[in-house]
Amino acid sequence: MKLEFCTIDGFRIRYAAARNPGKPQVILTSPQPMSILTYNAWLDRLAEQFDVVAVDLPNHGGSDAARHVTTVGQHAGFFSKILDRFDLIHSHFIGPDIGVPMSRRFMADTPGRLKPATLGDAGAASVVDGAWMFRRLVYVRAMRFVVLSAGGAIGGRIYCAVANAIGYLLSRLTPAAKADYLAGSTTFAKLKGQVGFLGSYPETAGA
Numbered sequence: 001m002k003l004e005f006c007t008i009d010g011f012r013i014r015y016a017a018a019r020n021p022g023k024p025q026v027i028l029t030s031p032q033p034m035s036i037l038t039y040n041a042w043l044d045r046l047a048e049q050f051d052v053v054a055v056d057l058p059n060h061g062g063s064d065a066a067r068h069v070t071t072v073g074q075h076a077g078f079f080s081k082i083l084d085r086f087d088l089i090h091s092h093f094i095g096p097d098i099g100v101p102m103s104r105r106f107m108a109d110t111p112g113r114l115k116p117a118t119l120g121d122a123g124a125a126s127v128v129d130g131a132w133m134f135r136r137l138v139y140v141r142a143m144r145f146v147v148l149s150a151g152g153a154i155g156g157r158i159y160c161a162v163a164n165a166i167g168y169l170l171s172r173l174t175p176a177a178k179a180d181y182l183a184g185s186t187t188f189a190k191l192k193g194q195v196g197f198l199g200s201y202p203e204t205a206g207a
Contacts, residue, residue, distance in 0.1 A: 003062065014055070014062030032060055057075055076105040090114070093115075152189075
């Protein structure tokens with residue numbers, strides 16, 4: 001996977017692309033705290049039939065931290081700019097985890113812009129279920145404060161360790177992917193944005 005960067009609304013956004021003009025368009029967003037490296041084994045196969053773009057959303061993966069793009073609703077607004085930047089019109093969407101509430105909000109606000117969306121997991125339902133730590137981060141402000149109070153380097157490592165233990169039950173992380181995920185969450189500004197995104201689920205995901 002060739003990782004590249006572009007500037008959208010003043011922020012450096014990391015992406016990987018296999019552009020095939022004329023073929024059906026697909027956009028992928030990564031889960032949290034994973035990055036678009038989670039699609040490393042998929043991209044070549046998808047590129048055989050699709051025009052593909054994979055993007056790290058602001059505050060996630062290798063993209064810049066963005067204080068004003070934290071909540072589900074704010075990410076949905078920024079997602080429109082991502083689609084515009086890559087000339088994606090009526091594209092298919094694949095976005096597990098944080099992509100679920102973001103895309104649901106985007107499709108409600110901008111009907112018809114996306115074609116089929118493959119969703120599931122995380123905020124797909126009105127009440128967030130899942131692992132104990134994940135639920136506490138969504139619903140308990142004190143838990144988010146505890147994670148952030150440890151600082152980016154420590155809090156991010158705790159956050160990644162818990163998330164990777166939940167998300168990788170049937171596969172094993174490569175050292176490169178693990179290092180990339182850590183780098184995307186151990187900067188305090190990014191960790192704050194990621195934790196803030198989870199905390200916005202109850203207010204905005206189903207709005």
